[in-house]
Each structure stands twice: as structure tokens, then as C-alpha cells.
Amino acid sequence: MQLFDLRLYQVVILIIAAVMIYQGVRGYVRGETGKTFLKLLTRIIVWGGMAAVSLFPSLSGHLARIIGIQGNVNAAILIGFLLVFSIIFKLLAAIERIERQLTELVRKEALGPIFRSQSEETTEEPTDSNRLAP
Numbered sequence: 001m002q003l004f005d006l007r008l009y010q011v012v013i014l015i016i017a018a019v020m021i022y023q024g025v026r027g028y029v030r031g032e033t034g035k036t037f038l039k040l041l042t043r044i045i046v047w048g049g050m051a052a053v054s055l056f057p058s059l060s061g062h063l064a065r066i067i068g069i070q071g072n073v074n075a076a077i078l079i080g081f082l083l084v085f086s087i088i089f090k091l092l093a094a095i096e097r098i099e100r101q102l103t104e105l106v107r108k109e110a111l112g113p114i115f116r117s118q119s120e121e122t123t124e125e126p127t128d129s130n131r132l133a134p
Contacts, residue, residue, distance in 0.1 A: 010054045017051035020086075034096050039089075046086045053079055 024043035027035040053060050060079065063069075 006055075013054035014051050017047040017054075020047045033100060034093065039093070042089065043086075046082055046089070050079065050082065050086075 021044055024035075024040050028037065028040045053063075060076065
């Protein structure tokens with residue numbers, strides 16, 4: 001296979017796969033919350049596999065024979081399931097991020113008045129009205 005034999009769908013899938021793998025590696029290296037090594041490995045396997053199958057379409061036939069699937073059409077369906085799986089994986093990651101942000105916001109709003117009242121008490125100068133009786 002030569003470089004100039006690539007079809008448009010192959011180029012599009014390669015670009016998408018590269019972006020998705022890059023985002024996963026970047027998030028893991030930066031230590032973003034919820035970015036575990038297992039999620040990174042899953043992302044690399046799924047998107048790397050899609051890139052490999054798009055670059056080498058005959059690979060799906062070999063994969064189909066290894067797994068026991070008859071015909072290339074069924075292998076294409078399997079690839080479609082992998083795509084759906086990766087989309088669901090991306091949605092779950094987004095939901096986890098939103099839940100974390102919501103939890104932080106609720107905690108901040110719930111504990112805000114407590115911290116404000118404590119800081120006001122420490123900054124007030126003692127007067128006769130707010131001194132404790134002996």
C-alpha cells in the first residue's frame with residue numbers, strides 16, 4: 001500500500017483516531033481527574049485498532065477469521081460496535097466530569113455560608129453585646 005492510495009474515509013478515520021489518542025495521552029500526562037492508565041490503554045487500543053483497520057482493510061478479514069466471524073460484512077459490523085463503544089466511553093467520561101464539577105459546586109454553595117460566618121466572627125472586635133458572660 002502506497003501513501004497516495006489512501007481514500008478519503010481512511011484519512012478522516014486516521015485524523016480522528018490521532019486526535020482521540022492525543023487527547024487521551026495529554027489528559028493522562030497532565031494528571032486530569034478521572035484519567036486512569038486503564039482508560040488510556042482502552043482508548044489507544046480502540047482508536048489504534050480503528051486506524052489500523054482503516055489503513056489495512058484486509059486486516060478486518062483476517063480478524064474475522066481469527067474471531068470466527070464469517071465474511072467482511074460482519075467484521076465491518078464489529079468495527080461499528082467498536083465505534084459505538086468508543087462514543088459511549090467518551091460520553092461516560094463527560095458525564096463523570098460534569099458530576100465532579102456539580103459536586104464541587106454544591107459543596108461550595110452549601111459550605112459557603114458557614115465559612116463566611118466564621119470569618120466574620122473572627123474579624124469582629126469584641127464589644128459588650130457579643131462578649132460571653134463570665
